[in-house]
Amino acid sequence: MNTLTREQLEERLATLHRASLELVRETSLETLLERIATLACEQAGAQYAAVGVLNESGQLEQFIPIGMSAEAVRRMAHPPKGLGLIGALMRGSQTMRLPDLTRHPKSAGFPPHHPAMKSFLGVPIRMGERQLGQIYLTNKHAAAEFTAEDQQVIETLASYAAVAISNARLYSKLIERDDTLTRRNENLALLNDLASTLASSSDIDLVLDKALSQVINYLKIDVGEVFLRQEEGDLLRLVLHRGPSVAHLWAQTEFRMGEGTVGLVAKSGQPRTIELPCADGRELGAEVAGSCLRQVICLPLTGRRGVLGVLCVASNDPHPLDDLETQFLSTISAWVGTVIENVRLNLQQRRLAVLEERERIGMDLHDGIIQSIYAVGLTLEHARLLMMNSPEKSYQRIEQSIDDLNSTIRDIRAYILDLRPRQLMDEDLMEGLQRLVKEFHANTLVEVKLDGPPLGALKLSDSHAKALFHICQEALANVAKHARAHHLNVALWATPERVLLEVSDDGRGFDPTRVKMTLGHGLANMQTRAHNVGGDVEFSSEPSQGTTILAWVPAVHES
Numbered sequence: 001m002n003t004l005t006r007e008q009l010e011e012r013l014a015t016l017h018r019a020s021l022e023l024v025r026e027t028s029l030e031t032l033l034e035r036i037a038t039l040a041c042e043q044a045g046a047q048y049a050a051v052g053v054l055n056e057s058g059q060l061e062q063f064i065p066i067g068m069s070a071e072a073v074r075r076m077a078h079p080p081k082g083l084g085l086i087g088a089l090m091r092g093s094q095t096m097r098l099p100d101l102t103r104h105p106k107s108a109g110f111p112p113h114h115p116a117m118k119s120f121l122g123v124p125i126r127m128g129e130r131q132l133g134q135i136y137l138t139n140k141h142a143a144a145e146f147t148a149e150d151q152q153v154i155e156t157l158a159s160y161a162a163v164a165i166s167n168a169r170l171y172s173k174l175i176e177r178d179d180t181l182t183r184r185n186e187n188l189a190l191l192n193d194l195a196s197t198l199a200s201s202s203d204i205d206l207v208l209d210k211a212l213s214q215v216i217n218y219l220k221i222d223v224g225e226v227f228l229r230q231e232e233g234d235l236l237r238l239v240l241h242r243g244p245s246v247a248h249l250w251a252q253t254e255f256r257m258g259e260g261t262v263g264l265v266a267k268s269g270q271p272r273t274i275e276l277p278c279a280d281g282r283e284l285g286a287e288v289a290g291s292c293l294r295q296v297i298c299l300p301l302t303g304r305r306g307v308l309g310v311l312c313v314a315s316n317d318p319h320p321l322d323d324l325e326t327q328f329l330s331t332i333s334a335w336v337g338t339v340i341e342n343v344r345l346n347l348q349q350r351r352l353a354v355l356e357e358r359e360r361i362g363m364d365l366h367d368g369i370i371q372s373i374y375a376v377g378l379t380l381e382h383a384r385l386l387m388m389n390s391p392e393k394s395y396q397r398i399e400q401s402i403d404d405l406n407s408t409i410r411d412i413r414a415y416i417l418d419l420r421p422r423q424l425m426d427e428d429l430m431e432g433l434q435r436l437v438k439e440f441h442a443n444t445l446v447e448v449k450l451d452g453p454p455l456g457a458l459k460l461s462d463s464h465a466k467a468l469f470h471i472c473q474e475a476l477a478n479v480a481k482h483a484r485a486h487h488l489n490v491a492l493w494a495t496p497e498r499v500l501l502e503v504s505d506d507g508r509g510f511d512p513t514r515v516k517m518t519l520g521h522g523l524a525n526m527q528t529r530a531h532n533v534g535g536d537v538e539f540s541s542e543p544s545q546g547t548t549i550l551a552w553v554p555a556v557h558e559s
Helices: 005-024 029-044 070-075 084-091 148-200 204-219 260-268 325-386 391-418 427-442 462-483 513-516 522-532
Strands: 046-054 060-066 097-098 120-127 128-139 224-228 235-242 255-256 274-276 295-303 306-317 448-452 487-494 498-505 537-540 547-554
Touching: 005 029, 005 148, 029 046, 029 060, 029 084, 029 128, 029 148, 046 084, 046 120, 084 097, 084 120, 084 128, 084 260, 097 148, 097 513, 120 148, 128 148, 204 224, 204 235, 204 306, 204 325, 224 260, 235 260, 235 306, 255 260, 260 274, 260 295, 260 306, 295 325, 306 325, 325 427, 325 462, 427 448, 427 462, 462 487, 462 522, 462 547, 522 537, 522 547
Parallel strands: 448 487
Antiparallel strands: 046 060, 046 128, 097 120, 120 128, 224 235, 224 306, 235 255, 274 295, 295 306, 487 498, 498 547, 537 547
C-alpha cells in the first residue's frame, strides 16, 4: 500500500480546499451532490462514488451515483433503500473503510445488474450532532483498498460538504419561501379583485361565473361545477358548468343532502378529494372515465348559517393541488358562500319591504279613503232621514256627499300617483283635527268637544303630526261605527317630552281583551302608526262605560 508523504498529503488537502470553495457557491442541491461525488471520486482514486442525503426524519431522500452509465442505473430495479452497509453508515457516526465490503456482516448484497464492488470507504456527512448524508466510494484504482490518507481527505471533504449542503438547503428554503410569498401575493391580488366584483354584485349567476372563471384560469383547472342548495330545502342542483373536457363531472345534476360526494360535502361542511381513476366511479359522469382527469376536489360554499352549495373542480395535472392552492380554493369557496347568503338576504329584505309596503297601503286605504267613503255613506243615510221632513237640509247633505265624494276621488288620484293619501294636506295638526271633528259631527250628530293649543302654536314634524291625525281619524270612525255615543271629547296637549291625543266617548264601550282581535284593522293600525314614530297607544274601555284612547308621540319639533 502506497503511503503519501506529508507534503503530498498537504498538497491534496490544499487542492481539496480550493475545489471545496466552489461547493459552497452551488445553490442547486442535486448539482451540488453530483459535484461532491465527482470530487470524492477524483480525490480518492475510486471507480465508483455516490452521495446520499437524509430527510428530516433520517430516511434516505436522494442518492446520486458517479461512475455508472445512465443505462446501468436505469437497468437496476430500484435505487438504494438504506439497507446493508448503507443503512449501517446512515445509523452510525463513524467512517467505514473495508478491503472487501462483501465480507462485512452488514452487507446485504447487490440487486440484479449492479456492478461488482469490493473495496469500500464510507464517510458520514455531519453538521454538529446531526447527520446530513454520506459519501460512498468503492473500487480503489491501482490498489486493493483505500488508505488512511484517502479517509482523511474524504473526511475533510465531508466537512466542506456539510456546510455546502446546509447552505444549498437554506437557499432552497428561501427560494421556496419567496415563491410562496409571491404566490400568496398573487392570491391576495386575485381575491381582492374577486372581492370587488362579488361585493358590488347582486346577481348570483354573475358571482358564480366570475368566481369559477378566475379559479379555472388562475389554477389551470380543467373543469369546474357549482351546485347550489335550493332555499329552504335539502336539494342541491347544478347551476354552472365550465370546461370542455367533459359535459358533466357527475352522473346526476341533483343531489340530496348526504347523497353522493356532493351531498356528503354539503352535509358535513368538509372538503373531499377523489383521485382518478378510482375503483368506484359510478357517481361520476360517463365521460370522466375516458378523460385525462386525475383529481376531483369538492369544497363547501359556506355562509354564516350553514352550507349553501358545493364547488367542484377537476384537474388533469399529474401533480395534485398543493396546500397553498387548496387553501386558496377554500377561501374563494367561503367568500362565494358568504356573498350568496348576502344576496339572498337582500332579496328577502326586498320581499319583506314589499310586504310591509302592502300592509302600509292597506292601512292608509283603511284610515283614509275607506273612512272617507264610509263618512259619505253616513251623510247620505242622514239625508234620507231628512228627506220627508226637511227637504232643504236633505239637499244640503246630498250636496255635501257629492263634495266629499269628489274630494275622495281626488284623494284616490293623488294616492295612485304617490301611494300616499294626502289627508292632512298642508294643514296644522289642530286644523286637521278641527276638520275631522266637524265632519264627524255633521255625519253622526254626536256632540263633540275639541280642546287643544291655538292654531300654529304646536310645531311637530310631519310624520308625527300625520300619525296623530290618522289615529284620531281611526278613533272617530270606530265611535261612528260601534260606540252609539252621545258625547265625544277630543283633547290635544304637549309636554316637553311628548305630544298627547285623547279621544273619549260615552258610548257602549267594549272588553279590550275580547274585541281587540275582532275589530279589523282599527286598533292595530293605531298602534302601528304610533310605534312607527316612537310612540304608543293605550285603550281604556268597559262595557256600557265608554271608551278612552290615549295616544302619544315624542316631541320631536321641526327644525
